[in-house]
Amino acid sequence: QVQLVESGGGLVQAGGSLRLSCAASGRTFSNYVMGWFRQASGKEREFVAAMRGSETGTYYSDSVKGRFTISRDNAKNTIYLQMNSLKPEDTAVYSCAAQLMGSINYPRAASRYNYWGQGTQVTVSS
Numbered sequence: 001q002v003q004l005v006e007s008g009g010g011l012v013q014a015g016g017s018l019r020l021s022c023a024a025s026g027r028t029f030s031n032y033v034m035g036w037f038r039q040a041s042g043k044e045r046e047f048v049a050a051m052r053g054s055e056t057g058t059y060y061s062d063s064v065k066g067r068f069t070i071s072r073d074n075a076k077n078t079i080y081l082q083m084n085s086l087k088p089e090d091t092a093v094y095s096c097a098a099q100l101m102g103s104i105n106y107p108r109a110a111s112r113y114n115y116w117g118q119g120t121q122v123t124v125s126s
Helices: none
Strands: 003-007 010-013 018-025 032-039 046-051 058-060 068-073 078-083 092-100 120-125
Touching: 003 092, 018 032, 018 092, 018 120, 032 068, 032 078, 046 068, 046 078, 058 068, 078 092
Parallel strands: 010 120
Antiparallel strands: 003 018, 018 078, 032 046, 032 092, 046 058, 068 078, 092 120
């Protein structure tokens, strides 16, 4: 079992920045692909970014590429999402998720993640 707790959400003006954190506990953190997803009101959950265990490979959605950066600190069992140049359309509940690493992983597929945090609200005002 892996427990995930997000923090760092809030209200920010367009063009501003926020950094989200996701603290994990329970299992060996580096054995998991860690991802960020978001869900805006009335919309489907969408992939934002993901990062493999101890590797450096990262994945981003086209909508956030160049503005958001995912990183992880395996010693602290924490992943981060640095969000810059925020836009009103970035407003959503952001959740982190963990996917056990295997021979094949699907970093962009929400259905493949085994554990989820409760989410943190990010609101970007225009």
